[in-house]
Amino acid sequence: GNSVTQMEGPVTLSEEAFLTINCTYTATGYPSLFWYVQYPGEGLQLLLKATKADDKGSNKGFEATYRKETTSFHLEKGSVQVSDSAVYFCALSIYYGQNFVFGPGTRLSVLP
Amino acid sequence: EAGVVQSPRYKIIEKKQPVAFWCNPISGHNTLYWYLQNLGQGPELLIRYENEEAVDDSQLPKDRFSAERLKGVDSTLKIQPAELGDSAVYLCASSLGDGREAFFGQGTRLTVV
Numbered sequence: 001g002n003s004v005t006q007m008e009g010p011v012t013l014s015e016e017a018f019l020t021i022n023c024t025y026t027a028t029g030y031p032s033l034f035w036y037v038q039y040p041g042e043g044l045q046l047l048l049k050a051t052k053a054d055d056k057g058s059n060k061g062f063e064a065t066y067r068k069e070t071t072s073f074h075l076e077k078g079s080v081q082v083s084d085s086a087v088y089f090c091a092l093s094i095y096y097g098q099n100f101v102f103g104p105g106t107r108l109s110v111l112p
Numbered sequence: 113e114a115g116v117v118q119s120p121r122y123k124i125i126e127k128k129q130p131v132a133f134w135c136n137p138i139s140g141h142n143t144l145y146w147y148l149q150n151l152g153q154g155p156e157l158l159i160r161y162e163n164e165e166a167v168d169d170s171q172l173p174k175d176r177f178s179a180e181r182l183k184g185v186d187s188t189l190k191i192q193p194a195e196l197g198d199s200a201v202y203l204c205a206s207s208l209g210d211g212r213e214a215f216f217g218q219g220t221r222l223t224v225v
Binding site for chain 1: 152155
């Protein structure tokens, strides 16, 4: 079956620190990969995506590269801000109408 | 463009009572999802619609949960009767399908007391 594993949280960083949140996946087909972010009291918002191997998704200073050989899609940001404090979800979706499968989420807290 | 709209945002009910949630997806999105999100966990699929057809309801507890998507647009999710363990956030999402990104509503937080 399809599944997503991501690093356990919570992750606590100081402002301007480097962020990495690991994500690996198992898929029966060729998935598209996504990172979603959930701010307190809000729904999930798409942060970035990649649809094929070696694609790099980027948005708001966050980046993730689709690595087919390691089945990974790690999220990185060079300098985090307090406003980045949220829960981050890695997800996959298979073409031909398959469902989105989400990881358990990683809570990030950025301290001033 | 309006996003996915859900109502109500919050609902508190007593156990054994019925409850219903409503979702209006993004215009033109044929795929609609209902997800359940427990505290501290990722969303889990309850049901997926392609237009008005429920194409995956394997995770929907059909003894108490039901859903419909009339005319392939708006959707409602119902629980009857509600149990204490149903307390969670119910998320609706829509997509153009075929692996493309899903857009989520703000969710309905249900508390069963």
